[in-house]
């Protein structure tokens with residue numbers, strides 16, 4: 001069963017194949033209305049379940065549109081409206097869903113929901129974000145970086161702020177795609193040591209630098225994300241903001257990076273918190289290309305999962 005659970009669980013060759021296919025599929029349908037089908041219909045006759053236990057705009061819409069462009073059908077399900085949210089086990093849910101659909105994408109809280117779903121599912125399962133990782137996002141980010149600047153191998157990526165789920169998938173990607181990553185943020189919010197170690201063992205240089213100006217020196221790509229993720233308690237908001245304020249991405253910080261450094265954010269962003277509007281809307285920002293590329297990258301991920 002070919003699940004897409006995490007970037008470090010997918011081989012570098014397969015990841016490269018997915019990115020290349022995403023780029024090819026994107027260019028093949030350039031300029032078409034969004035609702036127009038692709039010439040190739042690899043998902044014809046396939047039913048895809050999109051399960052959300054957390055809010056979503058990009059993941060939900062991009063998966064739904066992507067499946068339809070490839071000729072498939074979708075059903076979008078809210079975890080709380082399923083028996084899953086009312087005591088049915090994940091294993092039983094996975095076994096049942098596998099009898100109805102060809103592919104499952106799930107966004108959930110605890111990573112074990114995803115891994116258990118994959119263990120008991122007879123159809124491929126895709127990680128649409130957990131508290132711990134967000135691999136589909138980073139596939140879109142790699143595609144976006146390479147569209148603008150060429151191969152990401154050997155480049156310096158700087159993650160600013162909270163060492164969260166999106167940061168974790170960037171660390172996984174550093175190891176698999178061969179780029180270096182510097183984390184700059186408060187020590188309380190460092191990324192998981194396990195993931196830092198994994199990237200280092202894969203040959204990437206992973207640096208922890210508390211001074212954001214020093215961290216971004218020589219950066220090819222600067223990345224920010226929300227200071228309070230969906231799985232973080234709202235009561236931690238003030239404490240987090242106080243810790244993270246020095247790590248805001250603004251024009252002064254961007255000026256320390258390479259002049260052609262790009263800025264990325266998975267969105268949704270909190271303007272004037274983790275990043276200023278001047279940077280978000282400025283010439284180095286590629287945030288809306290990134291959002292668009294969720295569509296193209298995930299279409300290639302789904303094809304890879306289904307082998308079509």
Ligand code: CP
Nearest residue numbers: 056057058059266267
């Ligand atoms: N970036 C991202 O996953 O956005 P959504 O939460 O809107 O899906």
Ligand code: NVA
Nearest residue numbers: 164225229230266267
């Ligand atoms: N770190 C954020 C990403 C949202 C796409 C969260 O988990 O809420």
